[in-house]
Amino acid sequence: MTNQQEKDITRRMSENIAGKFSYLASQLPGMKVKHLNGLQYVDCGRQSDTFNTVLGTPASTDDIAQITRYYQQMNRPAAWWFSEPTTAYAQALRQAGWEHEENEVGMHLSLTSQLQTKSDTVLSRIEYCDSLSHFQDFGRVLSAIFEPGNTVEAENIRAIYQQAGEHSASLDDRLIQLVGYFDDQPVSTATLYFHHNIAGVFDIATPECWRRRGFGSEIFYQALWVAQQKKATACVLQASPDGLNIYKKAGFISTGNFEVWNLPQNN
Template sequence: MNLLSLMDENLAVHQSYLQALHPAMLVRRDPELLLVDCGLDCDTLNYVSLARLDAEEAPLRIENAIEHFRHVGRRFSWWLGPQDRPAELPELLEAAGLTNTETETAMAVDLRVLPALQLPEGLKIERVRSMSQLEDFARVLASLWMPPDEQLIAFYRLTAHELLKDDCPLRLYVGYWQREPVSTAELCLAGEGVGLYNVATLEAYRGRGFASALTLYPLLEGRASGHRFGVLQAAEDGLHIYQRLGFHALGIYREYQPPR
């Protein structure tokens, strides 16, 4: 099992599934590149990724992708993973004017080794199945930015019809403490693996074990659904949470963005 390939394919579903189903959004994928434009000015939801580029053609493909977003006037992020090609892709992106803004650790776990869940007192975790829950999810996630990212909230409203279907491969979760939404997580089911994304906790409620619970709960549901492996991209401040659950590092993902 190539866990990096599993991670890339899971990331592609996370990045493009909803956008591919919405008539006002754009997904272009070929064997060499994935480009996703959600129609909103949000670099959290507009992507270029899965580069498998020929070295000679790479500069032109990079410029064409950048020009798309320049033309429509929307921000985007270029995700560069351990299996992306050519090897000099970081230098080519920088030469095209993009800057490495974030670095995350690619991690995986065999879901069979996960510990049992012990919820922090007063925390209740619910899978998102209604518009009110979806609104709670979006607002907690948007609060990671200051001011809160209203484009992110708009995206979840636009894609609610698909997200709330039982067979949607993207499962969203909200953690409630004393009936207040305080934490989020997303589980993406694709192939033999599940991907964990959008783990967030309101600043005032951090340090109480909520993020750990919102990490473990969806992964256990993924295991119960018959999946074998869990994958994610971890920011530095979350590494200790995932290592305690049995995750191990596979490599590095980098995000590149144009100047604001």
């Protein structure tokens, strides 16, 4: 892959992330999507850095100051995602109160050929989030990965998906969310966000007590199948270093890097 091809995929990946981060915020009451000099920042109205997100590279330290001031005045935590190295702005970010949280690897998979064999069938069923109860179950699974360490984040994630369920009739199929069940217990989740012909994969989650049983793998491969059925030509995702091998086995190729910085809530 040439440098230009990698840059193009990273750009399209960033566009997909922007759409996913802003989708619910643009659909649900009490949430805001704002823009500043090419930056997108989201205020979900709650204390959740899963949903309070900033995406993009600042044009100046003034941009950092303005974004930071907004969240601090609202007393909200936030996560800032960068698709480029933050070397030039790292000091300004730290001085403003941001902390480097993690690095993620961008990955992509072509969907123009047959997918690799999916994992074994271990889930009782997989449901689309198309009702209040399904969104509640999605929120219950996703929030569990933050407990017991961050109960505030977990509570707010559940509240947001409760709200999404209450407005599910107004949501369209740019966002598809799946819940996997084992004996009627929700145990795994996956999200697809479609932008043009690219499907972004997000929220592959299984609570600790249900891991190592294949639930996450099955719903992940189901998400890839759904993306292909929806005529997406490629899937993209962001993986932690610990998850790289899982996605490489599925045929994903590493493409670019992302840095995530966190702004804690004011005490």
